[in-house]
Amino acid sequence: MAGGAVSNSTYISSTNTETKNSSYLFPFILVTSLFFLWALIHNLSPVLIPHLKKACQLTDLQSSLIDSAVFAAYFLMALPAGAVMRRFGYKTGIIFGLCLYALGAFLFIPAANSREYVFFLGALFVIATGLTFLETAANPYVTVLGSPQTATTRLNLAQSFNGVGAVLGPVIGARFILSGKELTKAQLDAMSPVQLQQYLSTEAGTVKIPYLVIGLVVLLVAVLFVFTKMPDVQETTDEAIDTSKSSGSIFRHKHLIAAIVTQFFYIGAQVGVNAFFIRFAKFSAGVPEKEAANLLGWVAGLGFMTGRFFGTFLMSKVKPQLLLTLYGLINVVLILTAMLCKGTIAIGAVLMVPFFMSIMFPTIFSLGLRGLGKDTKFGSSLLVMSIVGGAICPPLMGLISDASNIQMAYIVPLFCFAVVVWFGTKGYKLDAAASH
Structure with a gap:
């Protein structure tokens, strides 16, 4: 995926x-x-x-x-x-x-x-x-x-x-x-x-x-x-799944539900940011399609790959939820910059986003599965199925683009990354909050 x-x-x-x-x-x-x-x-x-x-x-x-x-x-x-x-x-x-x-x-x-x-x-x-x-x-x-x-x-x-x-x-x-x-x-x-x-x-x-x-x-x-x-x-x-041993509905895990929702929006953001980049580059900076595609590969793609390794290193020193929140905030700022600016600044902002997306999927995944016990495998299946966000968010961007322009369509990933920030600050600990 x-x-x-x-x-x-x-x-x-x-x-x-x-x-x-x-x-x-x-x-x-x-x-x-x-x-x-x-x-x-x-x-x-x-x-x-x-x-x-x-x-x-x-x-x-x-x-x-x-x-x-x-x-x-x-x-x-x-x-x-x-x-x-x-x-x-x-x-x-x-x-x-x-x-x-x-x-x-x-x-x-x-x-x-x-x-x-x-x-x-x-x-x-x-x-x-x-x-x-x-x-x-x-x-x-x-x-x-x-x-x-x-x-x-x-x-x-x-x-x-x-x-x-x-x-x-x-x-x-x-x-x-x-x-x-x-x-x-x-x-x-x-x-x-x-x-x-x-x-x-x-x-x-x-x-x-x-x-x-x-x-x-x-x-x-x-x-x-x-x-x-x-x-x-x-x-x-x-280790086979045995739902008869589960002590109630899996939906009692509020942090898991939060993770499923967040994963849905994160995948939507990840797919949407890349899906329309070539169109975005042409509209905001007049970048030809071939050049934009090369930028997407050599800059954004390489950034995503190196970001995964760098993020893994940082997680040995920083709590995952804190890093997730920080990266989410950075991407909110980058997308907002891309929407409000033109030229090199707008292009550069979007190209930086994949670096900070790199740790989000596995981090949301692992935080969502914390403390599930026998419900872990079922919860994992639900988290995997939440990638359907990648089928829904891009059409929303297309709809907005047709009604206004492709730059304004990036309000969809902006909202999605805001959901990631919410999960990193509050969503991952909903069960703990409810127990107090």
Whole structure:
């Protein structure tokens, strides 16, 4: 997912513990590649939004449905994906997920030929369904591919490839998808119908080769999984979910409810900030689309990746809720600056936001699960499902943009980060406050 992979899977154990850790090196590389593959798709979305807006002649609201298609798939398919894993195993689930991913990528070709926006959304939904399977399985696999003592280190290493995808996604999109031809409405109106259709078809067609290559690479990874011996990943019976042992409704945990609400808004902010950056850069500073996409990758993406490591270091010295509040306040100020200023100041403010977003998803997640006891796994599932915020907040931004402008649309992430600040100051301790 966009905020960094956090699995809601149960505790796992390996039945191949007698195998030497060195034999896990290639399987570990394969599983780690999954973290990059799903991050790549998420970070191509900010490129697809302005590109398909142009090629399919969409409003900002319509173009924002790209993120809605992706995150709706996560929300709708998370539980079915988990059921498939339990029934057929994690390796089978990964191979099935990769096949769906590849199929969705190949569907971009007929979608581009037809230039029908709904076909692009359908292709993205198929890809995201595949990603749901991959994210459900990847974390459990990483934890068993070696010594239990180094499981956390391996997981952090694998998750760092999310950051690589965050950097390379927009850069690849800038190089191979965006044409750099940004015609004004007057220029489009001056074209003959034949010239206009040729221009729009050419624009839509730039996605064919990149997504064909992506689909072929994903298929290759699927074949490698087929022929690679992977360890068994099993639930331990004593850790299986047993709701009969829960001492009441999970919704009695007020801080968990606060975390679910906050995670919903945080994911909405994270997706929305990046989704419309290329449009924002053009409106507020006249930055060309290719240059804006490169800035999104090399500055914002790299900032998000380094911010995760720096934030982890700070948490050894600062309480997580305090750091969350501070980062939330900083982002409120940055977004407000971006809304009120123009030029380099506005662009720079938005580009700094991902650095301070970097610790939010895992921090909200862990604070929400504190003290849940036997309800931890169910609470984890609810927190994961709250990423549906990524399907709802971008369309709200698109709606505001169509009614005013894209700069004013950033009031949505501004509100979302204000919710994060509330959670860091009060929301995380609602249960403790209620007990006094």
